[in-house]
Amino acid sequence: MSSLTLEDIARLAGVSRSTVSRVVNEHPHVRDDVRQRVWEVIQRTGYHPNAAARTLASQRSWMLGLVLPRSVSSFFTDPFFPHLVQGIAHACNQYDYTLSLFLFATKDDEDKIFPRISRRGLMDGIILQAGQLGDKLIDRLLSSNIPFVVAGRPFHCDGVSYVDVDNVRASYRATEHLIQHGYKRIATIAGPDNSTVSVDRREGYLKALTDHGWLVDESLIVEGDFTEASGYRAMQALLPARPDAVFAASDVMAIGAMRAVHQAGLTVPGDIAFVGFDDLPPAAHGTPHLTTIRQPVHKFGAKAVETLIDLIEQGTQPARRIIMDTELIVRESCGTH
Amino acid sequence: MSSLTLEDIARLAGVSRSTVSRVVNEHPHVRDDVRQRVWEVIQRTGYHPNAAARTLASQRSWMLGLVLPRSVSSFFTDPFFPHLVQGIAHACNQYDYTLSLFLFATKDDEDKIFPRISRRGLMDGIILQAGQLGDKLIDRLLSSNIPFVVAGRPFHCDGVSYVDVDNVRASYRATEHLIQHGYKRIATIAGPDNSTVSVDRREGYLKALTDHGWLVDESLIVEGDFTEASGYRAMQALLPARPDAVFAASDVMAIGAMRAVHQAGLTVPGDIAFVGFDDLPPAAHGTPHLTTIRQPVHKFGAKAVETLIDLIEQGTQPARRIIMDTELIVRESCGTH
């Protein structure tokens, strides 16, 4: 297929290169009949502007990078990631940005990838998923001066823009719901404490207990890694402590835990009540339907994109902090429906 | 941070722009001491070449696009996609390509996205996931002359390069396994027939039955859409037909179906045996562990990337056809362990 240039179109339409450029970029000051004529030639010839040339001349690539520093396990197991990616991709389509994906799991990958994401002229900005590996990247990103936003709160966030949900408050709410409905031995399946998500959700749980004058029973706190299998194992570890309710830091872990409960011949919520976190499809499909905290994952992704575009267009100072709301969705698993 | 150019490095190192370019691109004919000197300056200054300028001058962007035309439901539910993406991303890292992601669900999205993926100078090549929407894109891609490879066989594949697994053979094998172990009423939960995957897997099932002299009982064939929920519903529809074994076209549907079996008070494999397809993590976690066809999803993604790079470097003619092997993994759910 032809490799037409602006010049060719200009010649065919009998105008100058600049005019064609103006038409293509929808600049206002072009006479209607000229615009028509140029458009027609463009349509007829199937001309597409060359992205690299445009980027070079305008210093704007209209590309955003999504960096996912992920241990393999949860990226595959947890529907959270596909949803987040979808939210981000959708927003990129909407704002006419192209999305690039940088997945990596190891330090080696990071060293290899960083030069690519920071090559000038490639990415207008970066969305970085928070996480242990990610935090090391933040410093590099800060000093590379490329606009970026973190999806989820990083541990060190001086001068860093991020989007997050109020995990403490949400977990507090979930735990309080169980307290208010008379449960007496409320356990939690927490996430690994190398992420702020886990730390915050654990904190919300603890705060709810102590605010209601309870003593914290360490045997009721077990750690998983956000996989279904880890929820299952965590519950097995929890059973001897005889909890009557469990707040799990993710739906997927709650589902694994409920599997362990059923296998032990107990019922949900009859013997043990459950509240999860996320409210993605699996939550509604489980048996019984899961009471959970709804995170606006899709909007969360979109908000990250919008914040990043704001950073690109308005400058990165001051850092933006966006906290999104969550909602307690009461279904059957907590026995209060 | 500084925005150094080749020119700056050249001046600092006391050489010409061309020499710096040669060093950066690892060309052979540069004197060792000069190379050293230049490298040192590059290191010291933290210089990164500008990607757009390089792309413009060399007509090579080192970017690959992954187009996922997906109905929302299965992209989220099925671990197949994250795995595929991971396989592709990993291979891109390895071959030093940057990966761009184009997700879309509707015709509108397609119209909006196509100009972006086909903008000259942006993508060196495209990986397209097969699927109903995708097939419309193939014609556009063919006439746009950009190298592309389809992940999964498309319905019309004249002149199209693709990577696929032998779904017919694999399903034949799965069904035959059930036949050989004495099951008499073998049902299938098929996929929607708008994809070759579904069609092929159904064909393998049918072929195994007829090759063994069986008559096909239409009441034993039910269609799902690769979601867990659809597997559940399909099984409910299947129960009155009293199957003693089920071949499901995906693990996720098998898991949904087994849930329906359990809920009906029946056991797996005691009352109904199961074989799935995929062998991704959920398969091994279910109760009981799922017998299934293992697809090399990760390698599949890598192979797609390698094929695409071959297309880019060696030309797109003739079209390449790669068929990958599968393997029957026998676990408990088929009762023959």
Place this chain on the structure above:
DNA sequence: GTGAAAGCGCTAACAG
């Protein structure tokens, strides 16, 4: 082995 010079295809002042 190294440098000079000519683009790659587009944007964006600046004139007119």
Place this chain on the structure above:
DNA sequence: CTGTTAGCGCTTTCAC
């Protein structure tokens, strides 16, 4: 409203 003119930062012949 439209055309002219410089670049954007790099690669790549082609001389030397």
